[in-house]
Amino acid sequence: MRKYLIILLVVLAAGCIFKGHYEGQGISFDYPMGWECGKVMDLPGALISVNSPSGDAQVIIFKERANTSLENRYLEYTRNLPANLSGYCYRQVSNRTLTVDGSKAYELVYTIGCDPTQTSQQTRLVILQKGDYFYIIACKTAPGNFNRENPNFDIIINSLAIL
Template identity: 25%
Template sequence: MLSKKYVGIIMVFMVTVVLTSGCTSLNGVLDLINDKMCNKQLVNDTSYANISANTPTKTYSAYGIRFKYPRGWTVESENESGSNMIFALKEISFNCVQFQIQIVPNNGMSEEEAIRQIQDGNLVQSTISPSWEKKSSYTMTIDNKTAYEDIFLVNDSHFSKIMRISQITLVKNDKTYLMLLQAPDEEFDKEKPYFAIILNSLKFP
């Protein structure tokens, strides 16, 4: 069993990877919102709503957020990066299967403006990285709210495998919730039922 201190080191490393690699995903989110405003037809990702996993679960709560997760996973929260964050990890490694949420205050901004501010780097510090290749974009429903999903393949030196990362952005009650689902690309579909446990049970304040 790895120490909580080591778990914290892993989490801080992964936050750094996300914040220094993931800005490009917000371009896709903004495209989705622009499409919505122009009345274009958006594809709704229902794949998580239509699957389930027969596995024991636990419930975790922090920062007003509540969700179920597979019993064998490790869940931690931290705010050392300046934003409240929650991590659910299948295992402790840099290539790990994981779910995470970062909470960003909107300070009264609308949904569209909050996402534009994130894209501009005003709410979350980030830089564009060419290692994130966007494959597709969708909308999805989480806790009865529309969320915006971008799916990426990431070939980055931080990882020893090609990773698939789904970034999901949801705005509710003056906060933006940035969520990531991460797994090696070749394993992602196999892990979807476990991600579904989390997504289908998420409740936001």
């Protein structure tokens, strides 16, 4: 019995340690083992999508030309999201400043979804600037899954490097 317990612990630890790695389109990052990377065809500026095995969580990384300061771009998000998503019951959960790839970044977490006819979603949006470009990381899942998926989002965000 003890032998099986040790094997189980090793397998569980391995799942936490092993990660996939993506490099392309001027970025690189690690992602949770089992998640899949794919190109996004229908969203302007989207570089890559990373999806959980169940399809319940998704991360999309965008790149857009910086035509203003990082602070102004973040303020645009904080002003425009409530107006653009008011019909979906936008609610800001948190915001903070962090460091991604050695650069200052802004994070905004919000939920949408008013009633059973709308998809409820919690999004963690991270915005950073490198050179002449903004990089936006949009991490999405159902509000009930957010705390479980957030460590997976951290793997991607904390390992992102602009090449």
